[in-house]
Amino acid sequence: MKNNKKESRERKNNNKTIKKIEKNNNVKIFIFVIVKVFYIQVIEYKKLNNLANELWSRDLTVQADRGKILDRNGKVIVDNVTTVGLYLVPNQIINKEEVSKTLSSILEVSYEEMYKHVTKKTSIERVHPEGRNISHEKADLISSYNYEGVYLLKESKRDYKYGNILSHVIGYTGIDNQGLSGIELKYDKTLTGKNGNIKYYSDGKGKRLSLPETYVSPTSGSDVTLTIDLDIQLSLENELMNAYKKYDAEGAIGIVMNPKSGEILAISSIPSFNPANYKNYSSEIINRNLAIWSNFEPGSTFKIVTLASAINEGKVDIFKEHFYDSGSIKVANSTLHCWKRKGHGDETFIQVVENSCNPGFVNLGQRLGKETLFKYITELGFGKKTGIDLNGEGNGILFSLDKMGNVELATTAFGQGISVTPIQQVGAVSAIVNGGTLYSPFLVKNYLEPETNTIIKSVTVQNKGTIIKKETSDLVKYALESVVAKGSGHNAYIENYRIGGKTGTAQTVENGRYSSSKYILSFIGFMPADDPEIVVYVAVQNAKGVVQYGGTVAAPIARNIFLSAIDILDIKPDSEGIPKEYTWLDQKYVVVPDVVGMNIDAAKRALKGFNIEYSGEGETVIYESPKGGMYAKENGTIVLMLN
Numbered sequence: 001m002k003n004n005k006k007e008s009r010e011r012k013n014n015n016k017t018i019k020k021i022e023k024n025n026n027v028k029i030f031i032f033v034i035v036k037v038f039y040i041q042v043i044e045y046k047k048l049n050n051l052a053n054e055l056w057s058r059d060l061t062v063q064a065d066r067g068k069i070l071d072r073n074g075k076v077i078v079d080n081v082t083t084v085g086l087y088l089v090p091n092q093i094i095n096k097e098e099v100s101k102t103l104s105s106i107l108e109v110s111y112e113e114m115y116k117h118v119t120k121k122t123s124i125e126r127v128h129p130e131g132r133n134i135s136h137e138k139a140d141l142i143s144s145y146n147y148e149g150v151y152l153l154k155e156s157k158r159d160y161k162y163g164n165i166l167s168h169v170i171g172y173t174g175i176d177n178q179g180l181s182g183i184e185l186k187y188d189k190t191l192t193g194k195n196g197n198i199k200y201y202s203d204g205k206g207k208r209l210s211l212p213e214t215y216v217s218p219t220s221g222s223d224v225t226l227t228i229d230l231d232i233q234l235s236l237e238n239e240l241m242n243a244y245k246k247y248d249a250e251g252a253i254g255i256v257m258n259p260k261s262g263e264i265l266a267i268s269s270i271p272s273f274n275p276a277n278y279k280n281y282s283s284e285i286i287n288r289n290l291a292i293w294s295n296f297e298p299g300s301t302f303k304i305v306t307l308a309s310a311i312n313e314g315k316v317d318i319f320k321e322h323f324y325d326s327g328s329i330k331v332a333n334s335t336l337h338c339w340k341r342k343g344h345g346d347e348t349f350i351q352v353v354e355n356s357c358n359p360g361f362v363n364l365g366q367r368l369g370k371e372t373l374f375k376y377i378t379e380l381g382f383g384k385k386t387g388i389d390l391n392g393e394g395n396g397i398l399f400s401l402d403k404m405g406n407v408e409l410a411t412t413a414f415g416q417g418i419s420v421t422p423i424q425q426v427g428a429v430s431a432i433v434n435g436g437t438l439y440s441p442f443l444v445k446n447y448l449e450p451e452t453n454t455i456i457k458s459v460t461v462q463n464k465g466t467i468i469k470k471e472t473s474d475l476v477k478y479a480l481e482s483v484v485a486k487g488s489g490h491n492a493y494i495e496n497y498r499i500g501g502k503t504g505t506a507q508t509v510e511n512g513r514y515s516s517s518k519y520i521l522s523f524i525g526f527m528p529a530d531d532p533e534i535v536v537y538v539a540v541q542n543a544k545g546v547v548q549y550g551g552t553v554a555a556p557i558a559r560n561i562f563l564s565a566i567d568i569l570d571i572k573p574d575s576e577g578i579p580k581e582y583t584w585l586d587q588k589y590v591v592v593p594d595v596v597g598m599n600i601d602a603a604k605r606a607l608k609g610f611n612i613e614y615s616g617e618g619e620t621v622i623y624e625s626p627k628g629g630m631y632a633k634e635n636g637t638i639v640l641m642l643n
Contacts, residue, residue, distance in 0.1 A: 060087055060124065063155045064193030064218035066177055069170060071230040072263075072445055078160055078170060084139035085155040086131030090120055092149030099147050106138050107131065132175060133157050153198070158184075164272040165237055166228065168289035169390065169443060172275035181287065183224065183443065184275075186389055190447055193221035222456055223448040227263035232256055235564035236266040239557045240538070244270050247543035247553065253290045253422050255537040256561065259430035259526065261461050262439030264388075265534065267291050290541075292386075292393045295419040299506030299550070300356045300488075301524045302415030302425075306364050307353060307479065308432045309376040312472040315367040318349040318479055325352075329359035331410040336362060339505075353479045354487030356503065358414045365413025370404050373412065379467050380428040380438060382420055387440045387462070396420040415504065426537045429524050433477050433500070433532050436468040478578075481529035485578040491555035492525055494562060495589055495631045498577035500532075501525020501558065503550035508542060518542045523554035527562050528574060536561050567627060592638060594628020595621050603640060611637040618643040 063085070069078035086103070093099050096118045104114040109130045117127050132155065139152050158173050171182020179188035196218035240252040256266040269290040273281040288294070310316045327343030328335050338344065338358045344351070352360030365373055377383070383398040397419040399408050411417040423441055431438040440462035447456040480500035483489045489501045501523055508518035522539040526532035538554045538561070546553055565571065592610075595603040603621050604612065610632070616622075623641035626632045 060151055060153055060198040062153055062196035062198060062216075062218050063177065064195050065156045065220040066158065066173070066193060067191040067221035067223040067448075067450060069183060069191075070223060070225045070448075071228045071233075072226060072265075073229065074225075075230045077162060077166065077226070077228075077230065078158060080156045081159045083133040083155045083157055084136065084152050086127040086134060086142070087151040087153055088117055088120075088125040088127060089149040089151070090118060090122065090125060093118055094148060099150065102145060102147075103127075103142065103150075106141055107134065129175065151198075158276065160275045162230075162234075163274050163276075166233055166268070167272045167275050168269045168286075168291070169226075169228070169267055170275055172278040172286070182289075182390065183226070186391060187224055187444060191221040191224060194219040220450045223450050223453075225445045225448060227258075227265065227443055227445045228267075229265045229568065231568045232561075232565060233266040233268070235568075236561055237268050237270075237272075239560050240268050240270050243540055243543075243553065243557055247540060247546055249540050249543045251290055251294075251541040253294070253537070253539040253541075254557075254561070255291055255422055255426045255535075256565070257426050257430055257441060257535050259434040259532050259535045260439075262427070262430070262441045263445070263461075264441055264443050267443075287392070289390065289392060290422070292388055292390055292421060292423045295394050295396055295421055296520050297418065297506040297509070298415045298420050298425055299504035299520065299522065300415055301429075301502050301504035301522055301550075302418075302420070303353070303356065303361050303413075304429055304432060304476065304480065304502050304524070305377060305380060305382075306361050306368075306373065306413045308468055308472055308476050309368055309373055310364040311475050312376070312468045313368060313372060316349050316364060318353070318475060321349050323347050323349060323352055323357075323360045323363055325355075325357050325359050327359075329362050329410075331362065332406045334407050334410075336407075336410055350479050350482060354483050356483075356488045361414040362410040365409050366406075368413075370401060370409045373409065374398070374401055374404075376467070377412075379465075380431060381464070382418075382424050382428065386421075386423050386427050388423055389442050389444055393423070394421045396424055415506065422537055422539060425524060426535055429526070429537075430532075430535045431467055433473060433480075433526050433535070435470045435473045436466045438464040438467050440464060477526075477529055477532075480525070481578050484525065484529075486581045488549075488551045489523065489525065489555055490580065491551055492523060492559045492562065493580050494559060494566075495580075495591075496573040496575050497527060497562070497566065497571070498529035498574050499525055499527045499559075499562060500529040501536075501555070503555055504539075505548060505550045519548045521548065521550040521553040523550050523558045525555075525558055525562070527565065528571065529577060530574075533569060533571060534562075534565055536565075563626065563630065566630070588634045589631040590634050592624070592626050592628055592630050592632050595624055595640070596628065597621065600640075600642070607638055609635060611635065613637055613639045614642055615639060616642040 065080045068076055070076055100111055100115040100118045104111045107130050117125050143152055156177060169182055171184040172180055173184050174180050179185040196216045198215050236254045236256060240254050244252045252270040254268045257264050271285050273286050278286050324346050325338055325343040327341055328337045336358060344355050344357050383396055385393045385395055408417055427441055442459060444459055446458040449456055477500050480502055481498060484493050484499045484501050488503045492499055492501055504522035506520045507514040508520060520539055520541050521543055524537045526535045536558050538557045540553050543553050593606040595606050598621050599619050620643055621640050622643045625639045
């Protein structure tokens with residue numbers, strides 16, 4: 001009995017305990033649910049809402065403009081043209097057959113091809129390539145149908161304002177506006193903007209929901225300012241193209257650089273191409289910037305390096321020392337010839353330079369020795385890239401010093417047996433004539449914020465060190481001014497302006513042998529000769545129907561570029577230079593009278609002896625070319641613009 005009562009009490013107590021536990025658990029569960037709901041609705045709301053929005057939202061890309069490319073004076077070289085791109089949301093298109101038919105007709109593509117776009121199993125279909133960069137007229141026509149699921153969005157393509165001008169430097173972009181070559185590729189990250197978008201909402205089947213759209217505007221890329229002076233560039237390209245056509249040449253190269261900074265003022269490689277239609281050209285044209293890529297023997301222009309090295313080492317007194325040129329010189333078992341078969345006879349070394357006498361430069365090379373000569377060659381930047389801010393630069397080819405014999409030393413001294421690039425030559429000569437400092441050539445001056453035109457970043461001039469003494473530089477400049485006034489560079493001479501320079505004539509190497517008919521004719525010079533502001537390099541590859549000398553073909557081209565630079569850079573005349581020694585073969589130049597403001601009859605009288613061409617209508621001269629005060633060929637042509 002007692003046991004029964006005890007068991008009964010225990011059962012009651014257990015039941016109470018169980019009920020208490022159950023009650024506590026229910027409370028805990030209730031509290032957990034409340035906390036969870038609070039967490040979901042309050043704490044996690046933003047995250048879950050964003051996830052839901054991501055599931056429902058769709059983004060249509062609004063393309064950003066690339067940054068513009070400007071010349072050093074702010075002139076726009078490359079801009080953008082706003083176009084339209086076609087986007088489809090297939091699930092929103094009700095009558096797919098009708099839409100396909102309409103779009104195929106407007107865009108002039110097959111119905112079958114357009115139907116593939118319209119029915120594609122995707123949330124957003126970018127119609128490519130048929131719907132890229134479509135005209136505003138076609139866009140307006142598509143818009144007039146007001147089809148559900150058909151979207152027209154702003155796109156942008158490059159506007160290369162000067163066609164073929166500067167094409168190898170600027171480069172080109174792909175269909176998605178990505179840089180593929182030149183400045184467009186090298187500075188792609190800087191030029192590329194940030195795309196915007198239009199965000200709309202749709203259900204799981206792609207049907208549009210009645211929620212408001214959101215718009216994020218695109219941000220344009222930074223503008224890029226080049227070191228290029230567009231006016232000098234246009235002059236350079238015009239002169240090179242004229243020579244390219246006149247001589248039926250295989251190619252033409254030109255570089256104009258500021259020797260005191262390394263800034264490239266103009267650079268050209270012909271044949272060129274139009275970046276807007278680059279696919280219409282062969283890869284051999286669009287991917288070969290000859291000014292920085294091509295390697296060839298420099299010929300006599302390289303004698304500047306040998307001369308500077310010898311003077312700097314105290315190996316020659318160009319005024320007092322003499323050299324006898326018999327027409328050839330024996331080196332080891334080889335005979336090396338002068339271009340003048342019978343030689344120049346007794347010469348001072350400044351006459352060796354004026355006459356571009358090969359045996360005389362062999363002698364200078366022997367005085368230096370291979371170790372010393374090659375020390376200067378490498379320090380002046382040959383055999384390695386200059387570091388110009390473009391892809392595709394060549395290294396050039398030098399003899400291996402340990403394998404270099406007496407003959408190789410001799411030929412190197414006058415520019416044969418080695419290969420260099422045009423940009424290497426310009427950099428080295430710039431260092432020699434600027435007082436001795438080597439600079440890295442460069443093309444981009446700064447980046448600009450497109451809206452405010454404020455400078456974001458300026459490019460720092462790269463000084464690679466002093467290679468020769470200022471005294472050496474002064475002597476070389478004098479010697480090279482003498483070359484233009486009295487020697488092989490006389491066709492680059494301009495009255496009352498001081499110009500120094502050196503011609504070059506180098507045989508083209510084909511299949512390991514020198515061609516008997518193909519030459520690279522070049523000239524490299526600077527102005528003013530006493531304190532150079534520009535260095536000009538010109539080369540014409542395999543010119544036809546002309547005497548094969550750099551002084552005959554390249555020097556006159558350089559002269560015309562110097563003439564343009566005088567006006568563009570406002571270089572003042574200077575009568576203190578070395579006077580020219582005229583021969584009966586020389587074309588004489590005379591001062592052009594200033595006839596601007598005169599009537600036609602008065603202008604004719606003032607320009608007696610010149611041939612006159614007219615442009616425009618009227619009786620008064622408003623412009624003349626060449627300008628008054630400049631020099632032109634005696635009996636040459638003067639162009640007058642009338643109004």
